[in-house]
Amino acid sequence: MVIYEADVPGVGKRYEVETGGGERAVVIVHHDGKRELFRRSDADADAEKLFEFTSEQARQVATSLEGTDFQPLDLEDVDVPLGGAVIEWTEVPEESPVVGETLGDVHIGKETGVTVAAIQRGDETIGSPGADTVLEAGDILVAIGSRSDQDALEALLEGGDGEAD
Amino acid sequence: MAEALLLELGVALSVLAVAGSVARYFDQPVIPAYIAAGILVGPHAPTSVATISLQLVSESAVVETAAEVGIVLLLFFLGLEFDVGTLVRNRRRLSAVGGIDLAVNAAVGVALGVAFGFGPIGVLLVTGVVYISSSAIVTKALTDAGWLANPESEVILGTLVVEDLVIAVYLAVVAAVVGGGGTVGSALTTVVQSFVFLTALAGAAHFGTEYVDRVFGTEADELFVLRVVGTTVLVGGAALSVGASEAVAAFFVGTAFHGTDLVHRVESLVVPVRDVFAALFFFAVGLGTDLLVVADVWLLLAVAVVATTAAKLASGYASGRVYGLDERRSARVGLGLVARGEFSLIVATLAATSANPTIRTVVPAFAVGYVIAMSFVGSLSVQYGATLSESFKNWRRGRESL
Numbered sequence: 001m002v003i004y005e006a007d008v009p010g011v012g013k014r015y016e017v018e019t020g021g022g023e024r025a026v027v028i029v030h031h032d033g034k035r036e037l038f039r040r041s042d043a044d045a046d047a048e049k050l051f052e053f054t055s056e057q058a059r060q061v062a063t064s065l066e067g068t069d070f071q072p073l074d075l076e077d078v079d080v081p082l083g084g085a086v087i088e089w090t091e092v093p094e095e096s097p098v099v100g101e102t103l104g105d106v107h108i109g110k111e112t113g114v115t116v117a118a119i120q121r122g123d124e125t126i127g128s129p130g131a132d133t134v135l136e137a138g139d140i141l142v143a144i145g146s147r148s149d150q151d152a153l154e155a156l157l158e159g160g161d162g163e164a165d
Numbered sequence: 166m167a168e169a170l171l172l173e174l175g176v177a178l179s180v181l182a183v184a185g186s187v188a189r190y191f192d193q194p195v196i197p198a199y200i201a202a203g204i205l206v207g208p209h210a211p212t213s214v215a216t217i218s219l220q221l222v223s224e225s226a227v228v229e230t231a232a233e234v235g236i237v238l239l240l241f242f243l244g245l246e247f248d249v250g251t252l253v254r255n256r257r258r259l260s261a262v263g264g265i266d267l268a269v270n271a272a273v274g275v276a277l278g279v280a281f282g283f284g285p286i287g288v289l290l291v292t293g294v295v296y297i298s299s300s301a302i303v304t305k306a307l308t309d310a311g312w313l314a315n316p317e318s319e320v321i322l323g324t325l326v327v328e329d330l331v332i333a334v335y336l337a338v339v340a341a342v343v344g345g346g347g348t349v350g351s352a353l354t355t356v357v358q359s360f361v362f363l364t365a366l367a368g369a370a371h372f373g374t375e376y377v378d379r380v381f382g383t384e385a386d387e388l389f390v391l392r393v394v395g396t397t398v399l400v401g402g403a404a405l406s407v408g409a410s411e412a413v414a415a416f417f418v419g420t421a422f423h424g425t426d427l428v429h430r431v432e433s434l435v436v437p438v439r440d441v442f443a444a445l446f447f448f449a450v451g452l453g454t455d456l457l458v459v460a461d462v463w464l465l466l467a468v469a470v471v472a473t474t475a476a477k478l479a480s481g482y483a484s485g486r487v488y489g490l491d492e493r494r495s496a497r498v499g500l501g502l503v504a505r506g507e508f509s510l511i512v513a514t515l516a517a518t519s520a521n522p523t524i525r526t527v528v529p530a531f532a533v534g535y536v537i538a539m540s541f542v543g544s545l546s547v548q549y550g551a552t553l554s555e556s557f558k559n560w561r562r563g564r565e566s567l
Contacts, residue, residue, distance in 0.1 A: 007246075007251070008313060008322065009247075009248065009325065011304055012432075014313060014314070026314040028313055028314060031433060031436070036311075036314075038311065038314035040314065043316075047314030047315050048311075
């Protein structure tokens with residue numbers, strides 16, 4: 001990635017970051033601490049001012065961009081302690097036998113012991129899904145249960161008999 | 166006596182505060198507002214309104230000295246931000262755009278001076294006034310219009326860097342020539358003295374940079390500001406006492422700070438100090454301005470405004486093309502450089518010290534009228550620059566398709 005840096009006499013510094021497709025993000029840091037963020041969609045376009053930040057706001061935005069405050073969930077190792085139980089995010093695979101079935105038909109609670117607290121489907125989240133909620137491939141089930149309950153759920157979704165091994 | 170002066174200074178600062186706020190409110194440059202403030206409450210017309218006297222502030226040594234500090238600090242910052250590295254890295258393109266800018270605009274200046282019957286020194290001064298763009302107004306206008314994030318700003322700011330260098334040399338020469346009195350012999354002595362002084366100072370600034378951090382770095386902000394401002398004003402004063410340009414001396418002090426770790430601190434702490442004194446400088450210019458004399462040079466003013474606006478537009482456009490910008494952006498380079506301001510007025514204050522009575526009265530009056538006009542023209546040409554450059558492009562297209 002190329003970052004162009006230049007002194008702007010009497011103003012401060014300018015940074016330009018190529019973001020692909022000829023588009024550039026332009027940041028101007030003023031001596032008085034003010035930061036301006038511009039977007040230039042291509043070489044011919046005029047820079048369009050998106051935001052003006054104080055130095056305090058700029059630092060917070062920068063932290064968010066860095067992702068140090070809030071880490072996006074990694075499905076592989078989400079592990080939230082909840083007494084003896086844990087919350088896990090488990091995906092319904094493409095060829096899972098439960099696809100097209102309702103939660104009630106699958107008897108998830110009875111078969112595995114977990115409680116499905118929510119289903120994440122694309123951008124939407126279905127909170128406290130009812131027994132008539134139909135499962136779809138790619139759904140992410142947010143389930144509460146013990147470690148072995150969670151393993152049973154994973155096995156059930158993958159097409160096993162729902163019993164933990 | 167001191168009571169009267171304190172009151173005058175109070176009036177001056179308050180009127181400046183009001184004038185600056187009004188200018189800001191209407192998104193207009195502050196420099197003409199500060200000059201107008203000086204004209205309004207100064208000794209010249211208007212002298213009264215409805216029998217209430219408006220001659221509130223006299224041209225006292227207090228305001229004049231503050232104005233001098235303003236000049237010194239303006240040039241100190243020019244030196245501080247003067248980037249030799251940029252100049253060397255882009256020497257080919259910058260010498261091309263700087264050369265075009267100087268050749269076109271100085272030529273128009275010389276033509277104006279000659280056409281209106283000025284002598285050699287008068288021509289030199291008029292040329293200086295119309296040649297140099299205003300870093301303060303241009304930078305502010307570019308920031309407000311968001312052009313700093315566009316490629317044309319690189320050419321505009323590059324041109325300003327070259328102009329800074331030219332004006333430093335110009336002020337050094339002209340200060341010595343104008344200050345040297347009538348005879349060629351005394352002028353020559355002053356020129357030699359001033360160049361010895363300035364060369365020594367330039368050398369000291371160059372080799373002194375590595376010690377600047379140690380000498381000026383201090384925890385206390387107050388002591389830091391005192392050290393920086395103290396040194397700058399002291400060196401400026403010393404320069405003036407040997408007949409050298411105090412402005413150029415301050416420029417070299419500024420260059421010593423360039424590239425040190427202190428730049429950021431100077432920018433955040435000393436800028437307000439500079440701006441207060443610079444406001445007093447523009448105010449003092451207004452105090453010394455007699456609108457009747459300005460009115461006397463109306464023809465010169467009118468011709469100069471039209472001719473030099475056209476000259477900057479043309480030289481800026483050519484410079485943009487040298488940098489490989491398209492027609493629209495090249496037109497904007499010209500529009501961006503139209504504003505004249507603080508440096509034209511510094512040239513005018515030099516003219517005011519001339520022994521020649523015509524130069525002493527006419528050139529400063531011309532410069533004030535010119536800067537008031539050109540600061541607005543320049544600032545508006547950036548504010549409406551997007552539309553203007555677009556119509557320019559369409560006009561070019563239209564003409565080509567004929």
